[in-house]
Amino acid sequence: MLLQLKQVSLSFAGNTVLHEVDFGVAAGRIHSLIGPNGAGKTSMFNVITGFYRPQQGDITLDGEQIVKRKPHAVTRLGIARTFQNVRLFREMSVLENVMAGQHCRSRAGALAAILRLPSQRAEERRILETSLECLDFVGLMGHQDRLATNLAYGHQRRVEIARALATEPKLLLLDEPAAGLNSGEKQALIELIRRIRDERGVAVLLIEHDMSLVMNVSERISVLDHGSLITEGDPHSVQNDPKVIEAYLGQDDEELAL
Amino acid sequence: MDKHSPPTPTDVDEHDSGRAKPRNPLQKLYAAFESPGRRRALHLTILAILIVTPWISSQYTTVILTNALLYVVLCLGLNIVVGYAGLLDLGYAAFFAVGAYTVGILTQQFGVNFWAAIPFALMAAALAGVIIGGPTLRLRSDYLAIVTLGFGEIVRFTARNLEITGGASGLSHIPEPSLFGWHIDSSIDFYYVFVVLAVLAYVASQRLFDSRLGRAWLYVRHDEDAAEAMGINRVATKLAAYVTGAIFGAIGGIFFSVNLGAISPESFSFQQSVLILLAVVLGGMGKIPGVILGAFIVVLGPELLRDFGTLRLLIFAVLLLLIMLFRPSGIWPEKRS
Ligand SMILES: Nc1ncnc2c1ncn2[C@@H]1O[C@H](COP(=O)(O)OP(=O)(O)OP(=O)(O)O)[C@@H](O)[C@H]1O
Ligand SMILES: [Mg+2]
Numbered sequence: 001m002l003l004q005l006k007q008v009s010l011s012f013a014g015n016t017v018l019h020e021v022d023f024g025v026a027a028g029r030i031h032s033l034i035g036p037n038g039a040g041k042t043s044m045f046n047v048i049t050g051f052y053r054p055q056q057g058d059i060t061l062d063g064e065q066i067v068k069r070k071p072h073a074v075t076r077l078g079i080a081r082t083f084q085n086v087r088l089f090r091e092m093s094v095l096e097n098v099m100a101g102q103h104c105r106s107r108a109g110a111l112a113a114i115l116r117l118p119s120q121r122a123e124e125r126r127i128l129e130t131s132l133e134c135l136d137f138v139g140l141m142g143h144q145d146r147l148a149t150n151l152a153y154g155h156q157r158r159v160e161i162a163r164a165l166a167t168e169p170k171l172l173l174l175d176e177p178a179a180g181l182n183s184g185e186k187q188a189l190i191e192l193i194r195r196i197r198d199e200r201g202v203a204v205l206l207i208e209h210d211m212s213l214v215m216n217v218s219e220r221i222s223v224l225d226h227g228s229l230i231t232e233g234d235p236h237s238v239q240n241d242p243k244v245i246e247a248y249l250g251q252d253d254e255e256l257a258l
Numbered sequence: 259m260d261k262h263s264p265p266t267p268t269d270v271d272e273h274d275s276g277r278a279k280p281r282n283p284l285q286k287l288y289a290a291f292e293s294p295g296r297r298r299a300l301h302l303t304i305l306a307i308l309i310v311t312p313w314i315s316s317q318y319t320t321v322i323l324t325n326a327l328l329y330v331v332l333c334l335g336l337n338i339v340v341g342y343a344g345l346l347d348l349g350y351a352a353f354f355a356v357g358a359y360t361v362g363i364l365t366q367q368f369g370v371n372f373w374a375a376i377p378f379a380l381m382a383a384a385l386a387g388v389i390i391g392g393p394t395l396r397l398r399s400d401y402l403a404i405v406t407l408g409f410g411e412i413v414r415f416t417a418r419n420l421e422i423t424g425g426a427s428g429l430s431h432i433p434e435p436s437l438f439g440w441h442i443d444s445s446i447d448f449y450y451v452f453v454v455l456a457v458l459a460y461v462a463s464q465r466l467f468d469s470r471l472g473r474a475w476l477y478v479r480h481d482e483d484a485a486e487a488m489g490i491n492r493v494a495t496k497l498a499a500y501v502t503g504a505i506f507g508a509i510g511g512i513f514f515s516v517n518l519g520a521i522s523p524e525s526f527s528f529q530q531s532v533l534i535l536l537a538v539v540l541g542g543m544g545k546i547p548g549v550i551l552g553a554f555i556v557v558l559g560p561e562l563l564r565d566f567g568t569l570r571l572l573i574f575a576v577l578l579l580l581i582m583l584f585r586p587s588g589i590w591p592e593k594r595s
Contacts, residue, residue: 018538045259049482049487051486051487070486070491071483071486071487071491071493072486072488072490072492073491075486075487075488075489076489080487080488081487083484085507087481087483087484088484089476089477089480089481089484089485090477090480090481091480092477092480093342096476098474098489099473099491100473100474100477100484100485101488101489102470103470103473103474103488103490104488104489104490105488106470108469108470108471109471109498110471110498110502112503113465113466113468113469113470113471113472114461114462114465114466116465120469123470124469124470127470152395163488164488167488167489
């Protein structure tokens with residue numbers, strides 16, 4: 001397993017959000033995490049990426065402990081994420097946004113920058129090239145000099161994905177990447193997710209409410225309900241699991257109809 | 259952290275260019291110098307003006323301009339902390355004091371050569387930056403303001419009460435430096451020293467802001483969580499801003515002390531910190547040309563209004579208020595809309 005959670009529990013002021021979760025993502029997989037609103041999916045991302053510290057449990061990436069690390073250290077180790085609500089850096093260009101991802105793969109400090117050492121200039125060139133390549137990969141070449149927050153919403157989501165890819169991750173966490181997209185954009189997103197895995201070898205863990213997208217793109221699906229993992233399997237078996245149907249009962253979202 | 263509200267599609271016009279047309283005179287002027295060739299011409303013109311000015315003006319003007327150039331260095335340093343990293347610092351004069359006193363003490367009391375004393379002053383300032391930054395950077399910004407204010411006052415009180423710093427009367431007879439046989443002592447000599455320092459501070463600022471670290475300051479200022487998620491250590495990044503700013507301040511202080519030949523705790527008062535901060539905010543935080551303009555305004559403004567006698571500070575304050583009212587984000591034009 002690339003990512004492995006063992007007996008992870010998280011609570012806020014006595015409110016259990018994750019309960020003894022055992023969960024794994026295999027290298028090179030497209031894996032989805034689904035569940036009703038408030039099930040704890042985003043919280044699980046926050047635990048994995050070091051934003052929340054679980055009260056209990058173990059998390060490893062490629063066998064390395066990540067549970068007590070700060071978010072930036074987790075990213076360095078190879079987990080990148082996007083946010084449920086797009087969080088681009090305002091007042092900065094698309095390119096500058098994507099360049100943020102390269103920070104943890106570069107090292108020049110203040111003195112190197114002031115003296116413009118050859119190593120620093122070479123590094124800046126590399127940051128630029130990698131960032132442009134990531135922008136090209138998500139299909140936003142030509143938009144690099146525009147203000148990121150001036151782009152259409154669907155493009156902003158792609159900038160966020162490009163920025164995450166620029167960290168050169170082993171595992172990419174996408175939190176509801178299809179929210180707010182039209183059907184054409186959703187189709188393009190499915191292709192993008194596949195290409196991320198096929199062409200870059202990056203495993204993808206996806207939180208998504210759009211069931212047709214999830215069923216279409218995932219190789220494995222885990223279902224979270226009230227902080228517990230209730231089932232896991234391939235799309236077909238999950239779709240027909242009575243526990244899953246029960247978990248979603250009472251949800252009136254028509255897109256959740258299985 | 260993530261809120262649970264549904265995403266709000268902010269469908270903005272996809273076809274706008276993302277750039278505004280120049281509107282006010284300053285913006286038009288700035289836009290005229292967008293191309294690298296013209297930018298270079300502008301730089302050379304400013305440099306030429308700086309070089310010839312002391313030969314065509316009075317000694318009094320030279321001294322005032324030297325002070326303005328000192329402020330350029332200090333303001334560009336504080337701009338890194340406040341303008342780029344977005345950290346409020348109300349005690350910036352402390353770093354200025356650390357640089358000045360370290361060099362003052364080492365040269366005057368221990369007979370250390372001026373140039374040999376500089377590395378010690380820089381190290382002392384960096385250390386001061388770490389001491390003030392390390393424990394406080396996890397605080398919210400309003401607490402940070404109070405802590406930095408306190409730090410500035412502590413440094414001043416310490417200087418006031420120690421024997422080695424000369425107490426309330428400070429240090430005097432700080433020896434003037436020489437460079438390859440050039441004895442730097444006249445006001446014109448020091449004017450040129452500060453021209454060099456200001457140019458170096460300008461170039462260093464530009465290069466920093468064009469670098470990985472400069473971008474990291476912006477990322478952390480705009481969104482700490484998103485920056486962390488991109489692998490940026492926010493505490494280390496802010497600390498780097500503090501230490502870099504401290505070193506700019508110390509460099510100003512080092513040359514300030516040998517220029518005057520005497521320093522006292524009152525040179526590093528809270529008022530001094532506020533004036534530097536004022537210039538940065540006035541110029542438009544983070545915008546280098548604006549900050550330089552702000553430094554000149556803060557120093558030259560009261561001088562130009564000298565004819566108004568005791569009213570001049572009042573008039574100056576009202577002018578500043580008006581500028582703030584009509585250009586709340588500083589006098590320098592926005593680069594983008
Ligand atoms: N920082 C926090 N403090 C307190 N409670 C929190 C915090 N973060 C999450 N929670 C709680 O944890 C529960 C799970 O929230 P989470 O955001 O993980 O759900 P989700 O599965 O992502 O839901 P959605 O599909 O609506 O995005 C919610 O009840 C939420 O209020
Ligand atoms: Mg969520």
